[in-house]
Amino acid sequence: MVEESAxxxxxxxxxGIGPVLLRRLQQxxxxxxxxxxxTKVQLGxxxxxxxxxxxxxVQQRSRLHPEQLFTKHQQENPHFWTPADTDYPRLLLExxxxxxxxxxxxxxxxxxxLAQKPLVAIVGTRRxxxxxxxxxxxxxxxxxxxxxxxxxxxxEGIDTESHAAAMKAGxxxxxxxxxxVDVIYPQKNRDLYKQILTAGLVVSEYPTKTxxxxxxxxxxNRIIAGMSRAILVMEAPLKSxxxxxxxxxxxxxxxxxxxxxxxxxxxxxxxxxxxxQGASLILKExxxxxxxxxxIPQIDGVExxxxxxxxxxxxxSPELQQxxxxxxxxxxxxxxxxxxxxxxxxxxxxxxxxxELMGLLSQLPGMRYxxx
Numbered sequence: 001m002v003e004e005s006a007x008x009x010x011x012x013x014x015x016g017i018g019p020v021l022l023r024r025l026q027q028x029x030x031x032x033x034x035x036x037x038x039t040k041v042q043l044g045x046x047x048x049x050x051x052x053x054x055x056x057x058v059q060q061r062s063r064l065h066p067e068q069l070f071t072k073h074q075q076e077n078p079h080f081w082t083p084a085d086t087d088y089p090r091l092l093l094e095x096x097x098x099x100x101x102x103x104x105x106x107x108x109x110x111x112x113x114l115a116q117k118p119l120v121a122i123v124g125t126r127r128x129x130x131x132x133x134x135x136x137x138x139x140x141x142x143x144x145x146x147x148x149x150x151x152x153x154x155x156e157g158i159d160t161e162s163h164a165a166a167m168k169a170g171x172x173x174x175x176x177x178x179x180x181v182d183v184i185y186p187q188k189n190r191d192l193y194k195q196i197l198t199a200g201l202v203v204s205e206y207p208t209k210t211x212x213x214x215x216x217x218x219x220x221n222r223i224i225a226g227m228s229r230a231i232l233v234m235e236a237p238l239k240s241x242x243x244x245x246x247x248x249x250x251x252x253x254x255x256x257x258x259x260x261x262x263x264x265x266x267x268x269x270x271x272x273x274x275x276x277q278g279a280s281l282i283l284k285e286x287x288x289x290x291x292x293x294x295x296i297p298q299i300d301g302v303e304x305x306x307x308x309x310x311x312x313x314x315x316x317s318p319e320l321q322q323x324x325x326x327x328x329x330x331x332x333x334x335x336x337x338x339x340x341x342x343x344x345x346x347x348x349x350x351x352x353x354x355x356e357l358m359g360l361l362s363q364l365p366g367m368r369y370x371x372x
Contacts, residue, residue: 004339006070007032008082012100013069014060016053019097023335024048026083027367030338030345036066077208079104079181084339090115094333094368095226095252099205102223105181106201109172112149119174120293121151121228121249123221123242124158124235125267132158132235132267135259135282137165139232142286144171148293149200151176151228153220154189158234158242163192167199176224177204178216185212203227221245230255230293232282236270243270246279257282257289319343323351324360327369334367 011022011032022032028046029035035043040058043049049057073080080103081088090113092098111117120143124132140150140162150166152159154175166173175196179185181204184193196202205223206216221241225231225248233256236242246256258279261268275281282289316324326332326340338348352369355361361369 003070004031004033004084005082006066007036008084008100009070009073010036010064010066013064014057016056019099021046021048021053022100023096023098026335027345030343030348032084036061073207077101077103083335087113089113089227091119091229092223092226093336095222097222098226099223101207102203102205103181103207104201104203106197107172107199108201109149112172112174115229117147117149118293119149119151119228121224121231121245122158122162123152123224123231123233123245125237125240125242126155126157126159127267128157128161128235129265129267131261132259133161136161136234139234139282139286139289140165141169142290143293144169144173146290146294147171149174151224153177153217153224153241154185154192154196154202155217155241156186156188160189160192162234163196167195171199173200174227175200175202176220176227177202178206178220179212180204180206180208180210182208183211217241218244222248225249225252225254228254230257232257232259233271233274233279234259235261235267236274237266238269238273240270243274246274255280255292319347320351320355323348323355324371327361327371331364331368331370334369337369 011017011025024046025035026032029038040054043057044054080101082101083093083098087110088102109117112119122136122140124136128136136158143150144166149172150162151174152162154160154163154177163173163175173196181202184190193202218241221244225245231245231249231254233242233246249256256274256279258271258274259282260275261271263272280292322341322343323337326337338345341348352361356363361371363369
């Protein structure tokens with residue numbers, strides 16, 4: 001039997017099918033294996049699948065064999081996750097456009113993937129001032145010493161300073177690349193890259209040997225925002241990739257913080273704009289920042305129901321109970337509930353509605369569900 005992961009790889013090879021359409025496809029059919037065998041008419045029922053896209057699917061799907069493609073892909077890219085894998089980063093999976101394949105190199109820490117250890121992104125300009133460098137180092141050090149993993153993009157400037165300071169403080173760091181995980185960019189960060197492989201991870205949605213491309217870096221910023229519980233913008237002019245990351249963070253419901261600067265400082269203009277748009281202020285007292293970040297709800301392991309809670313639950317049908325057991329005390333997105341229960345997407349959708357009407361579940365933005 002071909003694994004569901006193989007179908008994520010196969011679908012990602014079809015031109016015109018990006019992360020958003022793949023997400024819709026998976027939600028509509030329940031699994032990408034089911035979608036692979038769907039007819040042209042059935043595929044046309046999915047939002048965003050127009051005539052040209054359907055023609056590409058029909059032409060290319062007939063030439064692809066998921067199992068063979070998956071085996072070949074593993075040989076060329078030994079380490080990767082798909083949304084069908086339990087190790088796929090949980091927070092990233094909650095976003096509207098999770099990468100169908102996420103490649104990685106380095107030391108994996110599953111607590112990070114399961115969102116049981118908090119990840120905080122630090123981003124900013126490639127040409128920081130001494131002020132920006134000093135505060136980036138201080139904050140990265142404080143985060144690392146207090147159990148946070150620092151996420152950034154391994155670019156020059158603020159990114160480099162945040163990675164280096166976190167590791168110097170004995171913490172972990174994750175670099176999200178706009179190249180393949182085996183391609184170092186910029187070249188001057190060769191030593192930094194090697195350090196990160198021993199004290200964290202490098203991840204990318206691009207396969208091995210992919211060179212840098214200007215279109216890749218804005219797209220990778222959604223991964224930085226998606227993996228992290230909060231985003232700190234240290235210094236950023238008005239036209240900055242850091243502001244793109246902050247925009248994604250707002251869309252994903254993440255907290256955004258900005259370091260204030262003087263109104264006439266060019267590197268601070270983007271941060272000042274974020275502050276006028278509702279970003280939280282990074283103040284001198286780092287303990288206050290750490291307290292605020294620590295207050296962000298964490299996804300913990302499954303807890304046991306108390307005796308009172310067990311007794312108060314109504315008797316449920318096996319199907320409804322299966323959905324309740326999948327959610328436990330975690331907030332889960334719809335597609336992960338389908339995956340964990342093994343039920344059809346339509347059956348899960350109906351069960352969720354029933355449980356909501358019974359007051360046992362509540363729906364959150366982004367088709368996520370939690371116990372009431």
